[in-house]
Amino acid sequence: MNRFRPGIAPTLVVLALLPLFVSLGLWQLSRGEEKRVMLAHYAERRTAPAISAERLPATADPAYRRVQLRGTFDPEHSLLLDNSTREGRVGVELIQPFHDQVSGLWLMVNRGWLPWPDRRTPPVFDTPAQPLNLDAWVYVSPGATFQLHPDAQGDAWPKLVTAVDLSKVWPILGHDGFVHELRLEPGPAAYRVDWPVVAMGPEKHLGYAVQWFAMATALLGLYLYLGWSHAKGDKNNKNKENTHGNGHESNQHV
Incomplete structure (x- = not known):
């Protein structure tokens, strides 16, 4: 199996940004709910x-x-x-x-x-x-x-x-x-x-929340892609080295 190897720099970036994007999305959902309750309260009082x-x-x-x-x-x-x-x-x-x-x-x-x-x-x-x-x-x-x-x-x-x-x-x-x-x-x-x-109405807060969650998903997807790509690349390089080494040994025997 390929080992997951994303690298130190991408890992640090994900650790810094992923919680931020998720927390901003949750905050927008919370603000949207506050606005929804506020508008319902306003409509009730106005009638x-x-x-x-x-x-x-x-x-x-x-x-x-x-x-x-x-x-x-x-x-x-x-x-x-x-x-x-x-x-x-x-x-x-x-x-x-x-x-x-x-x-x-x-x-x-x-x-x-x-x-x-x-x-x-x-x-x-x-x-x-x-x-x-x-x-x-x-x-x-x-x-x-x-x-x-x-x-x-x-x-x-x-x-x-x-x-x-x-x-x-x-x-x-x-x-x-x-x-x-x-x-x-x-x-x-x-x-x-x-x-x-x-x-700003609740629907705008919902839209912003979707954007933050989409950014978090894209970041995580890119991180996974880079990790598996690096692992696959390392495996291919290792296979080439082994093939080259075996070929060199065969030539020596001849």
């Missing part, structure tokens, strides 16, 4: 009846819950969430403090996306002054921190931000507000509100 704002602080898991609001916006302290695009167009999301008159609770409401084609001029938006009845849903941030652009420091408003952590925003405004962002549903005061629930 459930809306709750009042006064129930939010006591709600253990507020993510994606629909909420009914009644109150007014604070037009003096707007946040412009940067790095947001729609169909290739650059823009920002307009986030404003909202005082719910029924519960007395302060909330940060995302009114949606609006275009900002020219960075030399501020984005154009208006804020209704009258009390409004609004429908919104709770968006739980994945844990980004509050970051101001360098030119947004100081007392000037609106402030351009790259991420929002409301536990750091409310002390700046002097309010003890709700710690999660609310996103408007289509209706009064809403701009473009077609947010994706997840940036």
Whole structure:
């Protein structure tokens, strides 16, 4: 039988890369399952009846819950969430403090996306002054921190931000507000509100997992092929040497 002889260098490469490829594939499968559960959770919450704002602080898991609001916006302290695009167009999301008159609770409401084609001029938006009845849903941030652009420091408003952590925003405004962002549903005061629930769907994670597992399989197959090829080559060389040696001995006898 041919001995399996892949060589030291290919063995080291396989030992380094094969576990990595397999672990990346498993991680993609795990992320895909997380996204699937998240989307199912979102769909269930979005079809459930809306709750009042006064129930939010006591709600253990507020993510994606629909909420009914009644109150007014604070037009003096707007946040412009940067790095947001729609169909290739650059823009920002307009986030404003909202005082719910029924519960007395302060909330940060995302009114949606609006275009900002020219960075030399501020984005154009208006804020209704009258009390409004609004429908919104709770968006739980994945844990980004509050970051101001360098030119947004100081007392000037609106402030351009790259991420929002409301536990750091409310002390700046002097309010003890709700710690999660609310996103408007289509209706009064809403701009473009077609947010994706997840940036990458479960099917993409599955596709990436298949790619990693395919790379692992190809690597292992190549490793086996090289090992048996080297063994076969060594055997052929040995047979040639034996044949040459036997032939040389025969010539000496003659």
